[in-house]
Amino acid sequence: MAYRESFYRYLMTQKDPDSNSEVAQFANNAQHDLAFPKQEQDYDKLSNYLELNAGYLPNMSIFDQAYRMYQDKMAY
Template identity: 55%
Template structure:
């Protein structure tokens, strides 16, 4: 079974980094409502747009999603 997006994102955590994807991962880790089992772009995007004030730009999610897809290949 492939990794979920959340599982991949957790590999990008780095509390000492100012990289936008690392910051996204750090904040997603603290988000108890994050859809951890989700693997669908549309539902994750909708969740983040509606419930993630810690994500300053959806471009960060788009970049992380592309990295996730590359890791699955």
Template identity: 55%
Template sequence: MFRKSFYQYLMTERNDNSSEPIAKFANDAFFDQSFPKQSQNYQEISNYLELNGSYLPSMTIFDQAWESYLEKMQ
């Protein structure tokens, strides 16, 4: 079974007119050229964001997005 990468899922949450934290995260990640776009690995993406995700005000937003990703991929 094919599962989308986290980035592919996150792009479905993009919305330039939204002030929702996950939509803002998705908008910012879209412009992040180094984002691990093919990854389905929580630790890899989490480590990346901790080092490079200055646009993410809280890792809690990533955790919430990850939970939503897992639910949608089931």
């Protein structure tokens, strides 16, 4: 089975402090979340964590968008 990077590792490639992109802002803020499940790949586990702990995420549709981007990248 091929190696699949964690969602967090992918998300960190989207950081950009100068961007107004919602995904970039999510990445910028997640970088400072010390409890973020950094090894996780599972959508449901990530979603549950973010719903309960990520006050920096204005709405879950931003996570959904970022997760779709992650899935697309991992499909190759």
